[in-house]
Amino acid sequence: MFLRKRSKESQEIGKGAPHPDTTTRALDPVEIPPGDVLETLLLSTGGPVELSAIEAQSDTINRLRDDGIELIVPLIGQGELLGALYLGQRLSDQPYSTDDRRLLGNLAAQVAPAMKVAQLVREQQAEAKERERIQQELQVAALIQQTLLPKELPSINGWNVDAFYRPARAVGGDFYDFIDLGDARLGVVIGDVTDKGVPAALVMATCRSMLRAAAFNHDSPAAVLADVNDALVPEIPPAMFVTCLYAIIDTEAGHVLFANAGHNLPYVRTSDGVVELRATGMPLGLMPGMDYDDKVYELSDGDLMVLTSDGITEAHNPDGEMYGFSRLMGRVAATTKNDDVVNSLVGDLESWTGPDAEQEDDITLVIVRKTASAQGSAAVFHPAEGERLLADFSVPSVEGNERLAIEKVSAAIAPLGLDEARLERLKTAVGETVMNAIEHGNENDDSLDVGIRVIADTGRLVVRVTDHGGDKEIPEAATPDIEAKLAGEQTPRGWGLFLISEMVDEVNRARENGSYVVELVMNREGEA
Amino acid sequence: MANEGFETTVEVTGDGAVVELKGTVNRAAKEQMEAAYVEAATTPGQIVLDFSEVDYINSTGIAVIVGVLAMARAENRQVEAFGLTDHYREVFEITRLADFMNIRDAAAAD
Numbered sequence A: 001m002f003l004r005k006r007s008k009e010s011q012e013i014g015k016g017a018p019h020p021d022t023t024t025r026a027l028d029p030v031e032i033p034p035g036d037v038l039e040t041l042l043l044s045t046g047g048p049v050e051l052s053a054i055e056a057q058s059d060t061i062n063r064l065r066d067d068g069i070e071l072i073v074p075l076i077g078q079g080e081l082l083g084a085l086y087l088g089q090r091l092s093d094q095p096y097s098t099d100d101r102r103l104l105g106n107l108a109a110q111v112a113p114a115m116k117v118a119q120l121v122r123e124q125q126a127e128a129k130e131r132e133r134i135q136q137e138l139q140v141a142a143l144i145q146q147t148l149l150p151k152e153l154p155s156i157n158g159w160n161v162d163a164f165y166r167p168a169r170a171v172g173g174d175f176y177d178f179i180d181l182g183d184a185r186l187g188v189v190i191g192d193v194t195d196k197g198v199p200a201a202l203v204m205a206t207c208r209s210m211l212r213a214a215a216f217n218h219d220s221p222a223a224v225l226a227d228v229n230d231a232l233v234p235e236i237p238p239a240m241f242v243t244c245l246y247a248i249i250d251t252e253a254g255h256v257l258f259a260n261a262g263h264n265l266p267y268v269r270t271s272d273g274v275v276e277l278r279a280t281g282m283p284l285g286l287m288p289g290m291d292y293d294d295k296v297y298e299l300s301d302g303d304l305m306v307l308t309s310d311g312i313t314e315a316h317n318p319d320g321e322m323y324g325f326s327r328l329m330g331r332v333a334a335t336t337k338n339d340d341v342v343n344s345l346v347g348d349l350e351s352w353t354g355p356d357a358e359q360e361d362d363i364t365l366v367i368v369r370k371t372a373s374a375q376g377s378a379a380v381f382h383p384a385e386g387e388r389l390l391a392d393f394s395v396p397s398v399e400g401n402e403r404l405a406i407e408k409v410s411a412a413i414a415p416l417g418l419d420e421a422r423l424e425r426l427k428t429a430v431g432e433t434v435m436n437a438i439e440h441g442n443e444n445d446d447s448l449d450v451g452i453r454v455i456a457d458t459g460r461l462v463v464r465v466t467d468h469g470g471d472k473e474i475p476e477a478a479t480p481d482i483e484a485k486l487a488g489e490q491t492p493r494g495w496g497l498f499l500i501s502e503m504v505d506e507v508n509r510a511r512e513n514g515s516y517v518v519e520l521v522m523n524r525e526g527e528a
Numbered sequence B: 001m002a003n004e005g006f007e008t009t010v011e012v013t014g015d016g017a018v019v020e021l022k023g024t025v026n027r028a029a030k031e032q033m034e035a036a037y038v039e040a041a042t043t044p045g046q047i048v049l050d051f052s053e054v055d056y057i058n059s060t061g062i063a064v065i066v067g068v069l070a071m072a073r074a075e076n077r078q079v080e081a082f083g084l085t086d087h088y089r090e091v092f093e094i095t096r097l098a099d100f101m102n103i104r105d106a107a108a109a110d
Helices: A037-045 A059-066 A098-148 A197-215 A221-232 A325-334 A341-353 A401-416 A420-441 A482-486 A496-503 B027-040 B059-074 B086-094
Strands: A002-004 A071-077 A080-087 A159-166 A172-182 A185-196 A242-250 A255-261 A267-270 A273-276 A295-298 A304-308 A363-370 A388-396 A449-456 A460-467 A506-512 A515-523 B006-013 B016-025 B046-057 B079-082 B102-104
Touching (some): A037 A059, A037 A080, A080 A098, A159 A172, A159 A341, A172 A197, A172 A363, A185 A197, A185 A363, A221 A242, A221 A255, A267 A325, A273 A325, A304 A325, A304 A341, A341 A363, A388 A401, A401 A420, A401 A449, A420 A449, A420 A496, A420 B086, A482 B059, A496 B059, A496 B086, B006 B027, B016 B027, B027 B059, B046 B086, B059 B079
Parallel strands (some): B016 B046
Antiparallel strands (some): A002 A080, A071 A080, A159 A363, A172 A185, A242 A255, A255 A295, A267 A304, A304 A363, A449 A460, A460 A515, A506 A515, B006 B016
């Protein structure tokens, strides 16, 4: 007996054609190759066929004759030859009777559907296994990528850095990185490995490590890319390469020094429109000994630099048109001050591709904005005797960023071991103060930041919150009248200043060079 | 304003309704909080605000709670707060919200 798989290979499921001897002998079942004359004959007959009655010739037929087969009973399901039963000479040496043949024909007719089902089940199991294998591979690739992408965004006074990464289902090789180079310099990397899945993820991991190592050896992005290229060429599989843009930002002066290895050009939105930061060079890993050029751009306060991967520009709409550079550039130009740039760009991309479109490639966006620092770049903190600066950071004036400020202040003061109740009170006071700075001082203008400094001295913990509202009226904290509020005679709002004053030991307010500073003081001993 | 960080579930109990709050109570919670109150107020009896799953309340959230308390007072309905952390319990006391709603200890919960 032989059973045919749908993939047109034959599979043996049992042995044992009867043999003229009184004992039976196992035989390797003879396969009927697709298209064999015997297949055509069996399909046209539809029932048991005596080998002696077949006039046609084929290797298969000859082999069956050599094996002593007399009768072939085809197993046919939905017009397809699923297999066949081979019968040798009857033990009684009598020819097969009409009854025998009818019985075998009926048997075959009943067996065939079961065979068909078994065949489908086996195929589905194989497919499921394959799907599972692919899924596992994708998970590995995604894991590599997630592990290596930055867990936290850099927090630098006077800068607002944001990133967005969304892998395609097949996980491409996009990556980005932020490298703290010291001396107020931030390395920013965006790259894209050709290919997808695990191979791309592995190359991405290698490339990222090489970049990190080279970044500390050179002050020139071009030299860093040249080093990485030479190191990558012998390691990278053939036909794979990496596009990459590397920039070093001087976070005090606002210079950007950058070099490009075949990556999409960054855009900078300035007050005069959008500028493309041009730099060219061969992608990494193609040929050794490549040279790259360093270019310079000066970022002013409010300027926004956008780095992207080709998953954005090469995304198609349902008519097959690409999103393209000009649309991206237009979108960057159209982002207004208070726009959340990432959401705006990603939202526009989604409306381009349509809601049901499967994402074709990884999408990566890195956004670096020079904000006008509330503390001013010159306002370097000079600690007085016994003072320690525990944190010095800023958050952009975006609703909800008070939570970010609370988290950072909590992390900075964790080593002081403030008791739970006082810690919670300080957190609430910081949240309310930062919220006021965002809403009132900076009027929700996200190109303005709120500066936060945490200072400890021997007996006190001081949090200074600075915004740009130095010329605004400062309301006094009054005790809200809850009866009037509940009776609807007063707005239910107006709790912020009151809460702040109740939460900490001392609140000081001051105007300094156009800035407004609120100082929250918590005594580290005694009662609040 | 949409608030993806805030959810409410209203459950009718034998003697009123429980509004389970989850996430961040700030101004963005206003609409949903008021809708939850209205839903809870379709049954007679007191309304329990369950803060067990609330991670952050700021001054704009207090204003939202004051707004809901005002709605309850207008129809003489008792409101109870449950599941507040020690810190927010203190905030409720400082703001005198505690004078207008019964604050139930988590330990005394059923």
